[in-house]
Amino acid sequence: MTDVGEKGRERPSRPKMRFDIPTPEPDTEEFWEACRAHRLLLRKCNECSKVHYYPRPFCPGCWSENVEWIEASGRGRVYTYSIVHRNDLPPWPDKVPYCAAIVELEEGPRMMTNVVECDFEHVAVEMLVELTWIDDIWEDESWSFPVFKPAS
Ligand SMILES: [Zn+2]
Incomplete structure (x- = not known):
């Protein structure tokens, strides 16, 4: 089975897989x-x-x-972030652009996550954020992933 690449050439299809499932x-x-x-x-x-x-x-x-x-209390602040416009690993090609961030939790640890529900131009270092969730179903399994949105 093949599909058509960016420049119109056929290339082998990639296996259906995801790199965001733990x-x-x-x-x-x-x-x-x-x-x-x-x-x-x-x-x-x-x-x-x-x-x-x-x-x-x-x-x-x-x-x-x-x-x-x-x-966790679910409260934190953005320690650093990046707006990702390209990521070739599935499923991210379907999800770009997105905001990858390291959030410093109120309890101290920093976690790699995403900032959601916010225009990218409003994301900033030190921005106060609160926990929210992305729910996903993959094959027969359900997953929920911790992400952050601007604090209300
Ligand atoms: Zn210890």
Whole structure:
């Protein structure tokens, strides 16, 4: 099977696949399950109190394994961002342009995410944002992804 490329030449079709679907592992299954309920979980260390993201079974500050889940407030600020106009990995060619951002959460950690529901020219470093969700169905699975919008 072939399709027609940008310059009219035939090229092999790419397999139907997506690069935005996570592969939960034992340490992250609970995180993704909470996302389905629209709850953003972070890990907090009970030894040094550092909160971290992405979730790990140990504290990246002091290496203690005495960590627990806490729920994020959903408040944060844009640490940095970029408007993406081209991304060749599926499904992003259908989603450009979009705003990729690193949001610093109120609890401290910074997370890679997207800023949505905002004109690109209004996105700014230090802009206050709040958590919202993108719900998606892929094959027989449902996924919810934490993203941020301007704070109300
Ligand atoms: Zn620690």
